[in-house]
Amino acid sequence: MAAFEYRQAQEIRDVFCRHGVSYLFIGKSGAILLGYPDTTQDADLFVERTEANCEALYRALVELGFVLTAAQAAEVRQGKDFIQLKNGPFDLDLVFAPDGIERFADAWRRRVEVEGFPVCHIDDIIASKEAANRKKDRESLPRLRSFREYWMKTHGDTRRLL
Amino acid sequence: MSSEPSDIPSEWWDEFEAAASRPLEMRMRYAFIYTYKPVLDDAPFRAFDSMEEYRTWCEANLPDWLGYGRV
Numbered sequence: 141m142a143a144f145e146y147r148q149a150q151e152i153r154d155v156f157c158r159h160g161v162s163y164l165f166i167g168k169s170g171a172i173l174l175g176y177p178d179t180t181q182d183a184d185l186f187v188e189r190t191e192a193n194c195e196a197l198y199r200a201l202v203e204l205g206f207v208l209t210a211a212q213a214a215e216v217r218q219g220k221d222f223i224q225l226k227n228g229p230f231d232l233d234l235v236f237a238p239d240g241i242e243r244f245a246d247a248w249r250r251r252v253e254v255e256g257f258p259v260c261h262i263d264d265i266i267a268s269k270e271a272a273n274r275k276k277d278r279e280s281l282p283r284l285r286s287f288r289e290y291w292m293k294t295h296g297d298t299r300r301l302l
Numbered sequence: 303m304s305s306e307p308s309d310i311p312s313e314w315w316d317e318f319e320a321a322a323s324r325p326l327e328m329r330m331r332y333a334f335i336y337t338y339k340p341v342l343d344d345a346p347f348r349a350f351d352s353m354e355e356y357r358t359w360c361e362a363n364l365p366d367w368l369g370y371g372r373v
Binding site: 149173209274275 | 369
């Protein structure tokens with residue numbers, strides 16, 4: 141599997157837009173879109189879990205080239221809390237219930253648009269990593285919190301989690 | 303160029319500034335690097351009913367050094 145590329149992010153953005161999928165980039169890939177300098181492997185998407193959105197998501201994934209069995213398609217349509225896809229043109233993690241974020245609608249209101257990419261606010265990205273509390277998150281949080289401070293100062297954005 | 307606050311390490315501030323000066327496409331080229339992760343990358347599809355189930359699966363199945371275990 142090759143590294144995730146900018147053009148593939150564009151494909152996600154454009155195909156998801158055509159199918160009307162409500163989603164946000166989250167995790168380190170979201171932070172990178174906001175300008176955070178670090179490395180990661182794949183893209184993490186926070187997807188709204190409604191019946192219509194999960195159906196649109198399934199159709200969008202098929203158009204992107206993901207090959208899903210009937211059982212896998214059913215799990216996508218169902219909106220299982222966490223789905224790892226490695227059966228398409230790039231790796232993708234779908235999160236329907238990220239740790240540390242109560243509702244998709246709240247994160248959507250706080251989102252940041254970067255070149256048309258809908259991205260979770262840096263506060264939500266940090267909140268989800270704090271709540272996950274994995275070793276790798278613990279290691280990355282100090283630098284991520286510093287980036288948050290930098291990002292707030294340079295963007296003049298004072299929004300915080302409610 | 304923004305003024306540097308005292309509570310961000312200067313080397314990190316410089317890295318944030320450098321990243322901000324690059325176009326998104328270039329930032330992504332530097333950021334997304336494929337690295338094989340044992341076990342995690344060995345199945346084409348996984349789905350979990352809850353994040354708790356996923357975290358528990360990671361702790362039971364992934365090498366500790368990958369860092370997916372909870373603190």
